[in-house]
Every structure is written in structure tokens, then in C-alpha cells.
Amino acid sequence: MIKSLAYGNGSMRRRNLLKLGLAASAAAGATVVGGAAAAAAPAGDEREAAPSDEVLVRSLPGFSNGYATVNGVRLHYVIGGRGAPLVLLPGYPETWWEYRKVMPALAARHRVIAVDLRGMGGSGKPRGGFDKRTMAKDILELVRHLGYDQVNIAGHDIGSQVTFSFAANHAGAATRIAMLDVPHPNEFIYSLSIIPQPGQQTFLWWFAFNQVNRLPEELLAGRFRLLIDTEMATPGLLADQAAISDRDRDVYAGAYNSPDAIRASNGWYQAFGQDIADLASYPVVHTPILAMYADTSVEGPSALLPALNGIASDVTPLEIKNAGHYLAEDQPQAVIDGLIKFFG
Numbered sequence: 001m002i003k004s005l006a007y008g009n010g011s012m013r014r015r016n017l018l019k020l021g022l023a024a025s026a027a028a029g030a031t032v033v034g035g036a037a038a039a040a041a042p043a044g045d046e047r048e049a050a051p052s053d054e055v056l057v058r059s060l061p062g063f064s065n066g067y068a069t070v071n072g073v074r075l076h077y078v079i080g081g082r083g084a085p086l087v088l089l090p091g092y093p094e095t096w097w098e099y100r101k102v103m104p105a106l107a108a109r110h111r112v113i114a115v116d117l118r119g120m121g122g123s124g125k126p127r128g129g130f131d132k133r134t135m136a137k138d139i140l141e142l143v144r145h146l147g148y149d150q151v152n153i154a155g156h157d158i159g160s161q162v163t164f165s166f167a168a169n170h171a172g173a174a175t176r177i178a179m180l181d182v183p184h185p186n187e188f189i190y191s192l193s194i195i196p197q198p199g200q201q202t203f204l205w206w207f208a209f210n211q212v213n214r215l216p217e218e219l220l221a222g223r224f225r226l227l228i229d230t231e232m233a234t235p236g237l238l239a240d241q242a243a244i245s246d247r248d249r250d251v252y253a254g255a256y257n258s259p260d261a262i263r264a265s266n267g268w269y270q271a272f273g274q275d276i277a278d279l280a281s282y283p284v285v286h287t288p289i290l291a292m293y294a295d296t297s298v299e300g301p302s303a304l305l306p307a308l309n310g311i312a313s314d315v316t317p318l319e320i321k322n323a324g325h326y327l328a329e330d331q332p333q334a335v336i337d338g339l340i341k342f343f344g
Contacts (some may be wrong), residue, residue, distance in 0.1 A: 050254025051247075053078070053096075053122050060103060063112075067122070070141035073129065076122030077115040077142065081107025084175075085148045086343060088114040088138060091157020091182065092265055093228060094326075095121035095255045097248065098156065099330035102339070109340060115139065117162060119264030121255045130276040131268035132184065136165040140173055144329045149173065152343045154290075156180035156270050156328065161275065164312075167289070168282040173241065176343055178290040180327050180335075181297055183307030201235040208245040210269035218296065225253035234327070236297050239324040241329075248329075290342040294323035294330070307326040316342065 053076065057063050063080030078096050086106060088099045096114035106112050116123040118135050129135070139162065143151050152175050155163030160182040167174045168184075186275040189207070206227075209216060220227055228249050232238045256262055289312050293304050300329035308315050318338050 011247050017169070017275075019305045030042045033047065033284070042318065046230055050250045051246055056097060056100075060100065060139070060243070062107060063103065065122075068145045068323035070145055071134070071138045072078070073127075073138060074124040075115060075138060076116070078103075079111070079113050079146075081110055083110045084343075085143065085146070085151040086110035086112050086257050087143065087151050087153045088112065088341075089117060089153065089155035089159030089162050090114070090120065091159050091180075092157075092268065093224070093231065093256055094252050096155075097121075097251050098326070099328055102328050102336050105175055105336045106339060109174060110152070112341070113143075113151075117268075118158060118262075119267055124230050125260040125264040128267070130271040132161045132221070132271070132274075133169055133278050134168055135162045139166055141172050143173065146174075150175045152178075154180065154339055157182045157325070161185060164285070164289075165275075167285045167287040168279075171265045171285070171287055176288045176289045178292055178339060179293060179304065179308075179344060180292045183304050184281055185272040185318065186278055186307055187276055188307075189272055190275065202237075206231065207269060208285050210266045212266075214268055217259040220256070220262055221259045222257050224256040225249060227256075228253050236294075237320055239296050244326065261273040279311070282311070286308075286314060287312075288314045288316070288342075290318060290338065292318045292320060292327060292335070292338055294320050294325060294327055296323065297325045317344050318342075 002107055016046055042085070053065050057065050057078055060078070060080065063078050066077045066079050068075055076096075082101070088096070088103070088106075090096055090098045096116050099114050101111050118129055118138050119125055124337045129138075139153070150173055154177070155161070157180070159177040161184050163177050164184040167177050188244055192204055192207060194203065194208045200209060215261055232244060232249070233242065238244060256265060289308065291304050291308060305315070320327050320331050320334045320338070323334070328335045
């Protein structure tokens with residue numbers, strides 16, 4: 001059961017989920033940045049190409065890039081530090097770079113492994129396998145490849161969904177997990193409205209947009225920065241707009257600028273139906289879970305915490321103050337403190 005939390009009745013929780021949306025995925029992952037040069041910007045855009053992973057890693061002393069082909073896909077990861085392994089899984093529309101502010105502090109106590117998910121950044125962009133069960137197996141095979149039998153995992157957004165699936169499907173391999181701001185896809189997604197109610201500032205338009213085949217990549221290839229800026233300006237997603245700098249946004253945009261990268265990131269959303277079906281077959285997860293959410297997030301506690309009720313037995317809630325959906329960038333020290341305390 002969830003520790004230190006009282007719930008209203010089921011219908012109240014349902015209304016809250018419908019309004020705020022299971023938005024938990026409000027930001028799922030990225031694609032194309034790692035290791036490869038970013039796609040060219042649209043004509044008239046004077047921005048320089050986004051830096052490669054090789055350049056980015058040099059700003060994090062003690063970390064290095066790695067690549068491994070596992071479960072039929074080539075994964076890019078950034079690794080550094082000493083201690084018990086801690087895997088970090090990012091969300092949409094970002095890459096491993098979303099953890100840049102927390103990785104050095106975590107590396108003082110852990111062997112930190114920040115992974116670009118299947119379809120993200122420097123990892124491969126296959127035609128399928130974007131259901132979270134398959135993506136969780138990617139991570140299992142990666143940690144086995146790195147020589148670990150058990151790991152701690154923290155995931156944000158799409159990465160949070162993969163993290164829960166990892167615990168559900170590979171319980172013995174997960175010591176503890178942290179889910180940042182987003183639950184595993186569940187049936188409430190089917191009830192989300194793409195039309196905002198009067199006075200509703202945020203609605204999850206990208207959930208529907210990413211279901212469309214071909215159009216997103218044709219519209220956004222080479223100009224993905226437009227989507228980055230639009231999402232991050234959405235109320236509840238980023239409390240401090242300066243927390244993700246212009247350069248950081250270029251890094252993320254560069255990761256998604258290619259048609260293949262956009263197609264692959266759409267795949268995370270298009271797999272939600274399979275994810276929901278898979279969730280119905282999972283046993284109750286007994287792995288200890290830290291449920292970390294932002295006080296101003298569009299999701300808030302009314303998405304993540306109720307979604308875990310009944311499917312997880314050991315949940316510790318943690319609210320991050322003065323933060324939006326992008327927790328690790330809005331309030332990195334609070335995230336560091338929460339993860340270190342939980343993972344020990």
C-alpha cells in the first residue's frame with residue numbers, strides 16, 4: 001500500500017486522472033542526439049548544430065560514453081562513478097542529458113548508468129519494440145552485459161513507464177526503483193480528452209499528435225525545436241524556463257530532428273494500447289518504489305500515486321516543491337536528495 005497518503009473515493013480519483021491526464025507521460029523521450037551529429041536546422045535558422053554526446057560527456061568529469069547491442073537494438077549509455085549501480089532512464093522529448101545536473105552528485109555514491117532508450121538519442125531507431133515490456137528487457141540485457149545481477153533504477157516520463165515494467169517483469173533484477181512524475185500507461189489514457197475544458201490551461205495534445213503516422217516527422221523534421229519550446233512553455237511542465245537553457249533545448253531538438261527519430265519517439269505513444277494490455281497481466285509489484293512528483297506538474301499526485309494503488313505494495317511518495325514535470329532540471333538538488341535517501 002502507499003505510505004503516508006490518504007485518497008478520496010474512486011470516482012474522485014478517476015475525475016482527477018481524466019482532467020490532469022495520466023499525463024505522466026507528458027514528456028517521454030527523444031531520439032537522435034547521442035553520438036551522431038544533429039540534423040540540419042530549417043532554412044533561416046542561425047543556430048549551430050547541437051553538440052554530440054562526445055562533446056557533452058566531456059562536461060561531466062569521470063563519465064564516458066558506451067554502446068552495447070542487446071535484445072536486438074544498439075543502446076547508447078553514459079557511465080561513471082563508483083558504488084552500487086543506479087540506472088537512469090529519460091523521457092520525452094529529451095535524452096540522457098536530462099540527468100546532467102544530478103549525475104555528478106549521484107556518482108559519488110553509485111555507478112551511474114544513464115541510458116538512451118530504444119529509439120532515443122544515440123540508441124538505435126528500430127521499426128518496432130516500443131512497448132514498455134520490450135524496452136524493459138533492453139535494460140535488463142544491458143545491465144547483464146555490464147556485469148550486474150541487480151540494479152536500482154530511476155526513470156522519468158517514458159523512462160518511468162519502462163522502470164515500472166522492469167520491476168513487474170524482472171523483479172529479482174530490481175533492488176529498488178524510483179518513478180518520476182509518470183505512471184505506467186493504464187486504461188484511463190483512453191478517456192483523455194484532446195479538447196481542453198474551459199479554463200483548463202494544459203491538455204495533452206501530444207498524446208494524440210504522436211499517434212498519427214508520418215505527419216509528425218514530415219512537419220517537424222529539422223525543426224523539432226518548435227515542439228520543444230511549445231511543450232516547455234506549457235503550464236505545469238517547467239516551473240523555471242531558464243532551468244533548461246537554449247543550448248539544452250538545442251541538444252534535445254537535435255536528438256529528434258531526423259524523421260527516423262520522430263517516428264521512433266511516436267512509437268512509444270503508439271504502443272500504449274499494448275502497454276495497457278500488458279499491465280493487466282502483471283502481478284502486484286513488491287519492489288520498493290519511490291513515487292516522486294512535482295507540486296506544480298500537470299500530472300501531480302492525482303496521476304502517479306493513484307495509478308500505483310493496487311498494483312504496487314510498497315510505495316513511498318515524495319513531492320518536489322517549485323517544480324514542473326521536468327523534475328531533475330527544475331529542482332536537481334531536491335531530486336538528488338530524494339534519490340540518495342531512498343537508494344541508500
